[in-house]
Amino acid sequence: MxxxxxxxxxxxxxxxxxxxxxxxxxxxxxxxxxxxxxxxxxxxxxxxxxxxxxxxxxxxxxxxxxxxxxxxxxxxxxxxxxxxxxxxxxxxxxxxRPGTFELETVYISNTEIDANSIMASVRKNLKANYTDSGNPIKNTVFFRESTVIRPKQVKLEMTQATGYSKQQIKDANKELDEFAAKMINYPPMQFTDKLYNYYTSTKIYKEKPVPVQKIEVVKAVNFKDANRSVTLDDMEKLGAQVLFKHLDATKHYRIKSGLIGVRDTIVSNNSFVTDNEYREFEAQAEKTNQKSARSRNWNFLYSTNILINGRFDFINNNELSELYEYSYAGVTESGDKNNRIFIIKFRPNKRRAKYTGTLYVSEKDYAIVRADYTLVEGKKLSGINLKFILGIKQAENFDKGTLVYKKRESGEYYLQYASQENGQYIYINRPLKFIEITEGDKEKVGFDFKAEMDEFEKEEYFVISESSISEGDYKAAQEPDFDYIQLGSYDPSIWKEYTTIEPLNEMKQFKSVE
Missing domain, CATH: 2.60.40.1120 (Carboxypeptidase-like, regulatory domain)
Known part of the structure; x- marks a missing residue:
């Protein structure tokens, strides 16, 4: 029994x-x-x-x-x-199942309409469709950031060392080769997730309404391996840990890079901090995780604001009819049976136009309910090329995103989901010399450093729920500081109680490297 x-x-x-x-x-x-x-x-x-x-x-x-x-x-x-x-x-x-697309000529109020006239109406209604009423609102938001560096080649070679034998230099270079191979075989990456309540309202400043915000972080997780650097600064510090095995731990050194200029960087085995970095650290000492989260949220919303951000010139530029070429690609049904969605394709019509993609436009109010955009292949947003002078080249050559909007009962639209992916190519080929700081400053160890890599950053913003609140609720909202949960590998149970964005396989497979 x-x-x-x-x-x-x-x-x-x-x-x-x-x-x-x-x-x-x-x-x-x-x-x-x-x-x-x-x-x-x-x-x-x-x-x-x-x-x-x-x-x-x-x-x-x-x-x-x-x-x-x-x-x-x-x-x-x-x-x-x-x-x-x-x-x-x-x-x-x-x-x-794919819905029915109508490709015949579109008529509204017995007037034939084409892609350019649809886009003209979009621009005319932008402010009405996307300007917030200013009433207090609470959004529950999930925000994910990821950074991945994909090295194509990394080479760090000791070229000279005061007091070293040939065998010692050979042994040191073997260790440096292992360090470089590890970076290539285990690409540096980091993922950060945050779930927070985002409160918005307005206050009057100099007789004008000004938007204000508060951030209350519910949970934050950082997936990062200390042995897999995700920024150039991190790579520099990890490299320094290897380099200092071949330097006198009791001495201080100055780094010289190339023939032009000396970087005023004072380093020792106990501290790898530049003078500028130290001043920046002091300036940021008061900065908390909460303040950083609020600033990050605000910056992201600015970067995805189709009203004012120049990235979206395919929507908000005054030269719409000339800068881009628009074509009508059909019409489909929306969730509202009384409202159709126009599908508009766009591509550059002038040299300075940089994007191609698809816009989905509501027939009722000419609001864009979804936008997919991609930087045209061969175009770049920014860059420098000093490869043959200083051994440095950088090009921001990848940018794509998706914006999805939802309509409030009050009539205006808010950003329900946004995905932004940005990438850049980085090339560095520079000699490095560690100069011992003595009365006469003497060279101690010299290296050749060469790296070629692609860096990708992705951000996802998802409003899980939205609700109207009172001004009293906004004032009562608190912004306590928080700590990140630090994980060395992906844990599927970390968000089991919450609504989030399903991670990609790359994140699911992330784990620390010993």
Missing amino acids: IKNILFVLLFLIGFQITLAQSVSGKIIDSETGAPLSFADVQINDSNSIMSNTEGGFTVPEKNADDATMLTVSFLGYYTENLTIGELKNIDFLIKM
Whole structure:
């Protein structure tokens, strides 16, 4: 009898654990099998989640009951309604059917309309569609940042060393080669996740309304391996740790790079901090994680603001009809059966135009409900080329993104989801000399440093929920400081209780390197 009772209890415990697990799925095109990025998944007509670029999504534990209803929508496709139980029966794979596209001439109010006239109406209605009312609002936001450096080559070679034998120099270079190989085999990367409440309101300053914000971080996680540097500064410091094995730990050194100029960097085995870095550290001493999070949120919203940011000249530039070429690509249904969505393709028409992509425009109010954009191949946003003079070259040559907007009951639109990816090419070929600081300053160790790499940064911003609040609620909102949970590898359970963005496989596979 006791054995049977124990068996039943264990079965029930196992059953409860099964129920408590989050549920993951994937969304694809039923005809091509291609993943559908940034599809909207409504959970029981309340909170929503967004599929990632691989089409993946995860329903959190609190909503993972078999009876939970999912409403999956994607512009240009028929909406799918199914329960978690039904999702399990189709092996967690949702195949969405393409909707009907009309490619014939479009008429509105008996007037023929083309892509250029649609875009003219978009510009005319920009402020009305995207200017906030200023009323207090609370958004619950999930924000993910990732940085990945992909070295193509890294070479650090000791070329001279006072008092070293040939064998000692050879042994040192072997260790430096191992360091460089490790960087290439295990590309530096870092991921940061934050879930926070974002409060907005307005205050009067000099008789004008000014937007104000508060950030209350609920949870923040940093996935980073100290042995896999993610910035050039980190790489420099890791390299220094290797270099100082070949320097006198009791001495101080000055670094000289190249023939032009000396970098005023005082280094020792106990401290690798430049004079400028130290002053910056003192200036930032008062800066907290909370203040950084608030600043980061504000900067991101500015960088995705289609009203004022010059990156979106394909939307907000006064020379729309000349700068870009627009073409009508069809019309599809939206979630509102009484509202169609125009599909507008765009590409550069003049040399200074840099982007190509697709805009989805509401027929009712000419609001852009989604924008996909990519930097044209061969174009760059910024860069320098001093390769043959100083051994340095940099080019910001990759930029793409997606913006998804949702309409409030008050009529204006807010940014529900945004994805931004930026990349740059970096080339460095410089000699480095460590000069011992003595009365006469003498050279101690010299190196040749050569590196060629691509650096990619990605940011994702997702409003999980939005609600109106009172001015009193805004004033009562607190902004306590917080600490990041530091993890050396991805842990799928870290966000099990929350609605987030499904990580890409690269993040799931991230782990520390010994």
